[in-house]
Amino acid sequence: MGRRTATTRTAALLAAMTLSLAACAESDDGGGGGGGGSAEETGPIKIGAVLDITGAGASLGVPERQALELLAGQLEEEGGIDGREVELIIEDNQSTEDGAAKAMNKLVNEDEVDIVLGASRTGPSLAMRPIAESTETPMISLAANQAIVEGSEWVFKTAQNDRVVIERMIDYMAEQGWSTIGLARDASGFGEGVAEMFDEIGAEQGISVVATEKFAPDATDFTAQMVNLRNAGADVNVIWGIPPAAGLAQRAYDQLGIETPVMQSHGIGNQVFLDTAGDAAEGMVAPLGRLVVAEQLPDDDPQKEIITTFIDDYTAEFGAGPSTFSGHAYDAWQLAVDALREEGTDPQAIRDHLESVTDFTGISGVFTMTPEDHAGLSKEALALVTVENGQWQLVPDQGD
Amino acid sequence: MTDLLQLLFAGLSQGAVYALVAIGFVAIFTVSGVINLAQGEFAALAGLVAISAVGSGLPLLAAVVLAVVSVALVAVIMERLVIFPVKRMTTLVSLILTLGVSTGLKALMLLVYGPNAEGLTPLTPGGFSVAGVSIRYQELWILLIAGIVSLAVYWFYERTLAGKSLRACAEQPVAARLVGISLTKASLISFLIAGTVGAIAGVLASPIFFTSWESGLTLGLKGFVAATLGGLISVRGAVLGGLLLGVLETLTAGYISTGLRDAVAFLLLIIVLVARPAGIFGRSAEARV
Numbered sequence: 001m002g003r004r005t006a007t008t009r010t011a012a013l014l015a016a017m018t019l020s021l022a023a024c025a026e027s028d029d030g031g032g033g034g035g036g037g038s039a040e041e042t043g044p045i046k047i048g049a050v051l052d053i054t055g056a057g058a059s060l061g062v063p064e065r066q067a068l069e070l071l072a073g074q075l076e077e078e079g080g081i082d083g084r085e086v087e088l089i090i091e092d093n094q095s096t097e098d099g100a101a102k103a104m105n106k107l108v109n110e111d112e113v114d115i116v117l118g119a120s121r122t123g124p125s126l127a128m129r130p131i132a133e134s135t136e137t138p139m140i141s142l143a144a145n146q147a148i149v150e151g152s153e154w155v156f157k158t159a160q161n162d163r164v165v166i167e168r169m170i171d172y173m174a175e176q177g178w179s180t181i182g183l184a185r186d187a188s189g190f191g192e193g194v195a196e197m198f199d200e201i202g203a204e205q206g207i208s209v210v211a212t213e214k215f216a217p218d219a220t221d222f223t224a225q226m227v228n229l230r231n232a233g234a235d236v237n238v239i240w241g242i243p244p245a246a247g248l249a250q251r252a253y254d255q256l257g258i259e260t261p262v263m264q265s266h267g268i269g270n271q272v273f274l275d276t277a278g279d280a281a282e283g284m285v286a287p288l289g290r291l292v293v294a295e296q297l298p299d300d301d302p303q304k305e306i307i308t309t310f311i312d313d314y315t316a317e318f319g320a321g322p323s324t325f326s327g328h329a330y331d332a333w334q335l336a337v338d339a340l341r342e343e344g345t346d347p348q349a350i351r352d353h354l355e356s357v358t359d360f361t362g363i364s365g366v367f368t369m370t371p372e373d374h375a376g377l378s379k380e381a382l383a384l385v386t387v388e389n390g391q392w393q394l395v396p397d398q399g400d
Numbered sequence: 401m402t403d404l405l406q407l408l409f410a411g412l413s414q415g416a417v418y419a420l421v422a423i424g425f426v427a428i429f430t431v432s433g434v435i436n437l438a439q440g441e442f443a444a445l446a447g448l449v450a451i452s453a454v455g456s457g458l459p460l461l462a463a464v465v466l467a468v469v470s471v472a473l474v475a476v477i478m479e480r481l482v483i484f485p486v487k488r489m490t491t492l493v494s495l496i497l498t499l500g501v502s503t504g505l506k507a508l509m510l511l512v513y514g515p516n517a518e519g520l521t522p523l524t525p526g527g528f529s530v531a532g533v534s535i536r537y538q539e540l541w542i543l544l545i546a547g548i549v550s551l552a553v554y555w556f557y558e559r560t561l562a563g564k565s566l567r568a569c570a571e572q573p574v575a576a577r578l579v580g581i582s583l584t585k586a587s588l589i590s591f592l593i594a595g596t597v598g599a600i601a602g603v604l605a606s607p608i609f610f611t612s613w614e615s616g617l618t619l620g621l622k623g624f625v626a627a628t629l630g631g632l633i634s635v636r637g638a639v640l641g642g643l644l645l646g647v648l649e650t651l652t653a654g655y656i657s658t659g660l661r662d663a664v665a666f667l668l669l670i671i672v673l674v675a676r677p678a679g680i681f682g683r684s685a686e687a688r689v
Contacts, residue, residue, distance in 0.1 A: 216661075223406060223407060223650060275518070
């Protein structure tokens with residue numbers, strides 16, 4: 001073995017080690033020690049937020065941060081809550097689970113916030129949940145998977161549960177006479193358990209999943225998954241992910257010339273999806289919050305006014321319209337502020353208030369929470385939406 | 401059969417991008433023994449520069465040229481500021497230095513271009529279908545340009561006097577200086593080549609694989625693995641390594657499990673380092689291919 005060979009091997013090993021060290025360094029440095037909740041009735045009220053601002057969830061976390069900053073600014077102009085200043089502390093979890101747990105620890109132990117909003121996606125939200133439960137801190141997640149709130153005491157959420165989304169999709173499939181589903185799902189928390197839920201909810205109508213493919217949330221090439229879906233030959237294919245991955249998957253699907261109808265989840269309600277998917281999105285059907293089709297809503301729609309106001313404020317501030325994700329943040333913020341206004345900063349009282357929310361009209365739907373349901377939305381909160389000429393369009397005959 | 405061809409084709413176009421990044425590693429390592437961990441960032445930066453240039457109204461081709469030139473410039477500046485001043489450069493020192501540059505570039509890209517992933521407009525939009533295999537025009541561009549660039553770099557290092565003198569610097573630094581080859585100029589030229597090739601990889605890949613501030617990490621890792629497959633000193637090895645890696649990844653995703661896709665690169669890396677440290681295409685007793 002020549003000298004050169006040894007050098008190459010050492011160099012390669014060193015490089016590999018340095019790279020993995022660099023990866024580790026980003027996820028070190030745990031949160032500081034104890035300290036309980038803050039129940040004092042003076043000083044600023046603190047609202048913490050943990051969002052996926054960088055990384056795979058950026059297309060969710062960024063509009064959510066903007067919505068929260070907008071709302072916090074508006075509240076400040078109104079003079080806060082009962083004359084008390086409201087401080088908003090936003091942490092970036094880098095779209096990772098450990099980042100979310102770390103940020104949650106910091107907010108709860110160091111900043112002693114009164115309530116936490118976030119995270120943007122399911123995985124990070126699940127990582128925060130045990131901390132919320134053990135420190136008895138009220139938390140409102142902005143993510144989808146029902147597992148976030150199942151059996152929870154202190155955790156609530158504002159995004160539509162995947163269960164109600166799937167109910168809506170199954171209804172549509174039954175109407176169209178489809179009975180087999182090919183599924184390409186996000187490999188992280190958002191897609192976890194989705195195939196099983198399709199089978200469970202679809203059982204009554206005889207609809208079942210015949211093939212499941214997975215993709216990483218930051219994946220860029222989808223040829224393999226889409227080829228396998230094509231071979232599965234299902235009646236309808238479902239892509240279950242968030243942009244940009246969901247948009248790229250849609251593009252790969254179209255590019256392979258697959259003619260089977262395709263549905264997507266409620267994870268795609270933003271401009272990034274339309275931009276990434278481009279023409280490939282035409283004709284795709286997805287259950288989304290009404291925000292994306294606000295101007296097409298009938299005037300008597302209970303959400304129309306609140307959605308329109310939010311869109312106007314948001315557009316005036318940031319120059320571009322909000323996404324459904326900023327809507328999840330809006331709802332979480334309003335629920336939190338309402339609870340703080342009514343109950344002060346006693347965590348137990350806030351929790352009890354959140355659990356008894358009835359007919360709260362938000363961006364994503366009309367919320368009614370119960371001890372059993374900490375998500376509060378039914379399938380009525382979703383409109384079936386398609387894409388026509390690069391614009392969101394209500395699917396005809398589905399208006400309700 | 402159609403599936404296999406489709407997967408192979410997707411793998412080749414992905415692999416061509418890895419190959420270009422790998423050539424960047426090789427271009428620098430052969431000259432100065434420096435491993436440039438910012439190689440992936442060159443690609444990401446080029447993609448982002450091109451996207452924002454197109455966004456501000458520049459024609460696509462001009463944006464691409466602007467991106468390649470500015471990234472090549474970044475590479476040259478990086479060499480002058482970070483590599484050149486170090487008196488006794490070892491591979492370990494170079495790793496630490498270039499890791500710093502990589503982290504800095506990432507932070508800068510995040511600040512300037514924001515966290516969202518975007519795609520550049522393809523050189524030719526659309527695609528066509530042959531025997532059930534659908535092909536995007538952009539993929540053909542990737543393969544074509546990657547082929548030309550690899551040949552050019554190969555020809556430069558192996559067939560021209562200037563290229564050979566660059567390689568001599570790594571082989572016998574003292575002797576090279578004795579016959580009048582400037583080591584500092586050689587290192588500068590190697591960074592210029594690496595920056596240009598990395599930038600080309602970035603703008604070619606962006607329309608299909610998208611670019612964000614952090615996409616350089618994965619691209620850099622894969623490119624590095626591809627370069628190691630070729631023993632880190634062979635352009636031909638790096639190109640074959642890149643194509644092999646791309647194809648293996650897609651086949652693994654298609655036939656075994658999509659979850660294993662990213663593991664392929666590292667499995668390969670381990671196997672090669674243990675079994676054939678000179679690279680799978682290199683002869684272990686001989687220094688250079």
